[in-house]
Amino acid sequence: MISQLQRGLGNLILFVVNETSGNGRSLSVWRRLEAELVRLGAAYDRISTSSAEQARILVRERIDRGDLKAVAVVGGDGTLHGLLPLLAGSGLPLGLIPSGSGNDTARALGIPGNPLRALELIVAGHTRKIDLLETFEENGQPQHTLTAVAIGLDAAVAADVNGSSYKKWCNRIGVGSIAYVIGLLRILGKFKPRTVKVTIDGKARRFDRCWLSAVTNVPTYGGGLRISPSAQPDDGLLHVCVVHGCSVVRFLTIFPTVLFGKHVRWTRYVTLLSGSAAEIETEIAMLAFGDGEPAGHTPLRAEIRPGQLDFLISASG
Structure with missing residues (x-):
């Protein structure tokens, strides 16, 4: 079922950039994304990480502040995997800019490989409830x-x-x-x-x-x-x-x-x-x-x- 981003959440989209994903490809992808976010006038913040544990700690701190309306991963399936315990059942929407090796999540959900097109989905704010194992x-x-x-x-x-x-x-x-x-x-x-x-x-x-x-x-x-x-x-x-x-x-x-x-x-x-x-x-x-x-x-x-x-x-x- 598709729905819009919930009202009552914060106003920032937090982008989690895995510096090592795709052999460093995520960093170059992020530069393109940031230029587009500035052009759109979107409210956003970014954290850069090199490990799943570091990403969990930093994202948990940001969630506790209560100023986020969504979290978006710039990376691959492994980066996303590390954040699932934080976001499962939380109601906080999750987005993905695929820049890993396999990118099976993006493939399964119809998320474009083009970073700017994937960003459009995140900014648009439509959500779909997804199962987890x-x-x-x-x-x-x-x-x-x-x-x-x-x-x-x-x-x-x-x-x-x-x-x-x-x-x-x-x-x-x-x-x-x-x-x-x-x-x-x-x-x-x-x-x-x-x-x-x-x-x-x-x-x-x-x-x-x-x-x-x-x-x-x-x-x-x-x-x-x-x-x-x-x-x-x-x-x-x-x-x-x-x-x-x-x-x-x-x-x-x-x-x-x-x-x-x-x-x-x-x-x-x-x-x-x-x-x-x-x-x-x-x-x-x-x-x-x-x-x-x-x-x-x-x-x-x-x-x-x-x-x-x-x-x-x-x-x-």
């Missing part, structure tokens, strides 16, 4: 995720990409999503598929030779891979895609089709599930990554939280 490890520690929680090969790829130098080079030449393909090729030969138990709303299924089990809130992850084509960020459901029971050669045959969501035709090896809660259990603990950031390891429980985020988006979105 909430995950829990064995210790009960919760974490919010907007796009997807990757478990298995895709998590191993995310870990490799995040710690790599090739990600910086891909960002530098404007092909950030290619970093995930490089990461896949690097990890594929080392990864060993495992037996995974997936429980959706109390109904359990066992998958042998499981390559990945992605819990998603939007259609794409990993820079545009349409892993859950039917997922929508406001449908009140979480979606799980499990790729299982196939050899390396078969996996490599299936993988290119994920770009267009055609992997769903491989029903012998690809299982799609949906519901309100999911539990992922593995014989050996496996890494999990949410929005491309570390999210613990299995066993992991995920639940959908409908309408937790007020996102600034096109009125026709």
